[in-house]
Amino acid sequence: MKKTLRIATRKSPLAMWQAEFVKAELEKAHPGLEVELLPMSTKGDKILDVPLAKIGGKGLFTKELEDRMIAGEADIAVHSMKDVPMELPEGFALGAILERHSPTDAFVSNNYEKFEDLPQGAILGTSSLRRKAQLMAQRPDLVVRDLRGNVGTRLGKLDAGEYDAIVLATSGLQRLQLDDxxxxxxxxxxxxxxxxxxxxxxxxxxxxxxTLDIIKVLNHKPTEIRTTAERAMNHRLEGGCQVPIGVFAELEKERIKIRGLVAELDGSTVLHAQTEGPAENAHELGVAVAEDLLKQGADKILAAVYAEEISSKG
Structure with a gap:
């Protein structure tokens, strides 16, 4: 077995936490193994003044890490799975899906307890088209503005009074010990x-x-099953990481329940679908939810979203 394993990672605090977490878990599982981190900045980290969807969502945070691997400088890359394209480049594979942390979105505000408490016309910050569409569907009176940068930068903009509230991934805040x-x-x-x-x-x-023999010890089968279902739905919809698509798979014993949605950017239309069945059919069930959404017209909504992205790129 290898004595050293090198991880390519982004330099952002959250990406570094993720890489450090994997490093610690691997070294704990394999006494004597030394894991090194190779931090770098990707295009997605450098271009902070443009919405993610306009600079090419798919592979935005993964390609340059893969380039480090191709160059022989790294053995593995650690990713937030929501940044990983549905189809990996030829020659690459996922060797482990770690146990899922909280999948929810977090409401963050210095003045309001809940999303529902925001007053009419309040300014809400998010970089996600998915969040924007769903939250505007319930509160079309809100002003939703784009919010880029790492977690610390986003919180700083909130604290400076640029937003009444912002929405971030719960897991990211928890990993950075920002639960408060x-x-x-x-x-x-x-x-x-x-x-x-x-x-x-x-x-x-x-x-x-x-390398697979080293990393596969971290694979969490229940999370892998849920991941399979969610990615299957997204793949059938041909969705990237920056589209108004939501999906949530829940596993109970040997059965899986999948809920999915596709929404117009302004939240004026939100399509819903769900199904459940044996966990062993996770992929097929994920595709079935996508097919239901397509029958309702999801393809037309997504085509319009992509057309808007292309035109806004100029």
Whole structure:
């Protein structure tokens, strides 16, 4: 077995936490193994003044880490699974899906306890089209403004009074020990999470069986099943990481329940679908939810979203 394993990671505090977490878990599982981190900035980290959807959502945070692996500088990359494209580049594979942390969105405000408490015309910050569409569907009176930057930057903009409230991933705040900033966890019934939100994955070279033997110990089967279902739905819809698509798979014993939605950007139309069945059919059930949404017209909504993205890129 290898004595050293190198992890390519983004430099942001949250990405570094994720890589440090995997490093600690691997070293705990394999006494004698030394894990090194190779931090770097990706295009998605550098361009902070443009909405994510306009700079090419798919692979925005993963491609440059893969390039480090291709160059022989790293053995694996640690990703937030919601940033991982549905189809990996040839030669790459996911070797472990870690146990899911909280999948919900967090309501963060210095003046209001819950999303429902925001006054008419309040300014809400989020970088996510999915959050924007769902929250505007319930509160079309709100002003939703784009919010980029790492977690600390976003919180700083809130504290400077630029927003009345912002919405961030619960898991990200918890990982950075910022639980005290969470005023309210928004339930899935109010805002369906992003595909695989709160889940970490480890990418490796598919032919590198020695590395797979090291990392597969961290694979969490129940989370892998939920991930399979959610990614299958998203893949059938041809959704990237920056589209108004929400999905949430829940596993109870040997059965899985999947809820999915597609929404217009302004929240004026929100399509819902759900199904449940044996966990072993997770992929097929995820596709079935997508097919239901497509029958309701999801393809037309998504086509309009992509057309708007292309035109806004100029």
């Amino acid at each position: 900033r969470i005023r309210h966890e928004i339930p899935a019934e109010t805002c369906l999470p992003a595909v695989t939100q709160g889940t970490l994955g480890i990418e490796y070279f598919a032919k590198d069986t020695e």
